[in-house]
Amino acid sequence: MDRIKQVIDKTKRQTMLSILSIVFAFIANGKTITVGQNKQCKTIHQAIKIAATFDTIEIHEGLYKEGNIVVDKSLYIKGINKPVLDGEKKFEILSVKSNFTTIDGLIVQHSGYATLDDPGGIKVYDSHHVNIINNTLSDNFFGVYIQYGQHCIIKNNNIEAFGVEEQQIGNGIHCWKSDSLQIIGNKITGHRDGIYFEFVKGSIIWRNISYKNIRYGLHFMFSNDDAYIGNIFKNNGAGVSVMFTKNVKMFNNYFIDNWGDAAYGLLLKEISDSYIFNNRFLSNTSGIYMEGTSRIKVENNSFNNNGWGMKIQASCMENNIINNNFKNNTFDVSTNGSLVLNVFNKNYWDKYEGYDLNKDNIGDVAYHPLSLFSIIVENNASVMLLYQSFFAMLLDKSEKVIPSLTPTNFIDEQPLMHPILL
Amino acid sequence: MNRLIKFVVLDMIKNRTILGYTLLLAIFSWSVFGLEDNATKGVLTLLNIMLLIVPLVSIIFSTIYIYNSSEFIDLMVSQPVKRSKIWTSLFIGLSISQILAFVVGVGIPLLLFAPINIALSMISVGCIVSIIFIAIAFLACAITHDKSKGIGVSIMLWLYFALLFDGLVLFLLFQFADYPIEHIMIGITMLSPIDMARILILLQLNVSALLGHTGAIFTDFFGTIIGTFISTFVLCLWAIIPFYLSLRMFNKKDL
Numbered sequence A: 001m002d003r004i005k006q007v008i009d010k011t012k013r014q015t016m017l018s019i020l021s022i023v024f025a026f027i028a029n030g031k032t033i034t035v036g037q038n039k040q041c042k043t044i045h046q047a048i049k050i051a052a053t054f055d056t057i058e059i060h061e062g063l064y065k066e067g068n069i070v071v072d073k074s075l076y077i078k079g080i081n082k083p084v085l086d087g088e089k090k091f092e093i094l095s096v097k098s099n100f101t102t103i104d105g106l107i108v109q110h111s112g113y114a115t116l117d118d119p120g121g122i123k124v125y126d127s128h129h130v131n132i133i134n135n136t137l138s139d140n141f142f143g144v145y146i147q148y149g150q151h152c153i154i155k156n157n158n159i160e161a162f163g164v165e166e167q168q169i170g171n172g173i174h175c176w177k178s179d180s181l182q183i184i185g186n187k188i189t190g191h192r193d194g195i196y197f198e199f200v201k202g203s204i205i206w207r208n209i210s211y212k213n214i215r216y217g218l219h220f221m222f223s224n225d226d227a228y229i230g231n232i233f234k235n236n237g238a239g240v241s242v243m244f245t246k247n248v249k250m251f252n253n254y255f256i257d258n259w260g261d262a263a264y265g266l267l268l269k270e271i272s273d274s275y276i277f278n279n280r281f282l283s284n285t286s287g288i289y290m291e292g293t294s295r296i297k298v299e300n301n302s303f304n305n306n307g308w309g310m311k312i313q314a315s316c317m318e319n320n321i322i323n324n325n326f327k328n329n330t331f332d333v334s335t336n337g338s339l340v341l342n343v344f345n346k347n348y349w350d351k352y353e354g355y356d357l358n359k360d361n362i363g364d365v366a367y368h369p370l371s372l373f374s375i376i377v378e379n380n381a382s383v384m385l386l387y388q389s390f391f392a393m394l395l396d397k398s399e400k401v402i403p404s405l406t407p408t409n410f411i412d413e414q415p416l417m418h419p420i421l422l
Numbered sequence B: 001m002n003r004l005i006k007f008v009v010l011d012m013i014k015n016r017t018i019l020g021y022t023l024l025l026a027i028f029s030w031s032v033f034g035l036e037d038n039a040t041k042g043v044l045t046l047l048n049i050m051l052l053i054v055p056l057v058s059i060i061f062s063t064i065y066i067y068n069s070s071e072f073i074d075l076m077v078s079q080p081v082k083r084s085k086i087w088t089s090l091f092i093g094l095s096i097s098q099i100l101a102f103v104v105g106v107g108i109p110l111l112l113f114a115p116i117n118i119a120l121s122m123i124s125v126g127c128i129v130s131i132i133f134i135a136i137a138f139l140a141c142a143i144t145h146d147k148s149k150g151i152g153v154s155i156m157l158w159l160y161f162a163l164l165f166d167g168l169v170l171f172l173l174f175q176f177a178d179y180p181i182e183h184i185m186i187g188i189t190m191l192s193p194i195d196m197a198r199i200l201i202l203l204q205l206n207v208s209a210l211l212g213h214t215g216a217i218f219t220d221f222f223g224t225i226i227g228t229f230i231s232t233f234v235l236c237l238w239a240i241i242p243f244y245l246s247l248r249m250f251n252k253k254d255l
Helices: A002-028 A044-050 A372-379 A381-386 A390-401 B002-013 B016-035 B039-068 B070-078 B083-113 B116-143 B147-175 B182-189 B193-204 B206-222 B225-252
Strands: A032-035 A056-059 A069-071 A076-079 A084-086 A094-096 A101-104 A107-109 A120-125 A130-133 A136-138 A142-147 A153-155 A158-160 A173-179 A182-184 A187-189 A195-201 A204-206 A209-211 A218-221 A226-229 A232-234 A239-246 A248-251 A254-256 A264-272 A275-277 A280-282 A286-291 A297-299 A302-304 A308-312 A320-322 A325-327 A331-334 A343-345
Touching (some): A044 A069, A107 A120, A120 A130, B039 B116, B039 B147, B116 B193, B147 B182
Parallel strands (some): A120 A142, A130 A153, A136 A158, A158 A187, A226 A248, A280 A302, A286 A308, A320 A343
């Protein structure tokens, strides 16, 4: 009976919803203004001028070089067959200064370059509920720029630039002093930072692909209470960096091929109370680099084929590293001091050589993930010259047998015998 | 001289030790590439084995071979053949056979599994390392007439290059940690053929990013044409100088 009641309730709710939406459609009753050759308006400027709040502007196929276009009314701006808005390398192209505005299906290209006022392809000023969806942003200084935005959605955009030097190019999606943003399903490449967050709260970054950006794929500064989930960060100049932030959730992301002298899969600096869960760190110079982080839980991640799986500086404390897989890394873990305030437990280490007599999948001997050579390298980076030499191998082997120089409490008490299925 | 070389090479090929050495190298390399799913890792493991075993076998085997053929050398010296020709053909014959063993043992799997440019440089570096340690063996033999002493000297030399030298490098790096000694380190590395061979290969693999600042300086040097030329030249010197010294000693030696 309960079940039937539930179904009836659900149907009722759905009917109510559809009736409501029809009612709203009638109330809203916006008119549609078309822009294009042989259309109602020739220019977008003109269309915005004659439009009333909540009207729809349909921009048809064509090339529009109209300088800076300011959207100061709540409008639904829709591109039909991908019209091109060109900034001629001089102007900021779309400046959104109104709430409840949607920009859909445009190609926005060649914005101006200026370091003082940071022009963007699409820039949102001090507005809420702005949706930027299905656009292609090509060769802009900043792709999408949100400042003082709330409840904005940036979804399914294709953002590309061709930056060569860090100083010459802005970020793909740049968010500053904003709140409750949703950044979903975008593809970003060739910018300075793929996605940049500064003073952004309560926002989500979901299912984006950020690759081949000059500096970071994703860059967090002073942005608390955010989450990024299911993103792919690949082949960026320096990987991903999360700095001076607390309470960030990082789930199900891929950090791949961030390979180079100063590249990190994930760089954590001054972070606290965060949760890193079910991510994959594949082929990075350092999978995770931690500095001054505290109370972080690193759980169910895999670290494969990295130079260093994790680099944990001695300034980190109360971090829990649990149930991760470490496979095929040159060094699984390294640290620069003898003070150990972090906990390793129940990880799988492919270099573990212990045994498991009672067959409970937990090794009977604790594992020391630190190799002597990695510690020496941490003290004196030049010693890396002896990498792969017989001498370094001998040092490690002797240290494994009788640990004397590595911190004795840097251990995994319950190393797993088999990798966790992730 | 050609007939002498031919004789030495044929004698070598019939030698069981060389056959065993080839087999050992082959088993190592095939199993390394069979076990590692990642070619770079395989190359690294192989590099490790190569830089340990190849010098050891080259130096010990050559030393023993020369001492064992002392009667043959005496016989040849009594013939109207120049001493330098005897010594040189022994050297060339030994080198050819060792290189053959190396190429068959390690070269084939390398060419099959590793990227071609890395495979080729590994093979050439391996061949040069073989020749260098044969030359060092010749020097050890020329220094002393006593077989056990000669073998002892060879083992000590191998130990020095494979192990002690790296210890010295580590010591230097820590003593001068506060000084910019990276450029000097390039020069110091050239004092050990094993280290140089290792770094030359490492710089070609993508693990070179792990070498950090020092690695970047090394890449800057060895990456250039002049750097490649100098490093090849230095490796050749490592073969030529010991052999030349041994030749001079042998020429004057009272057999």
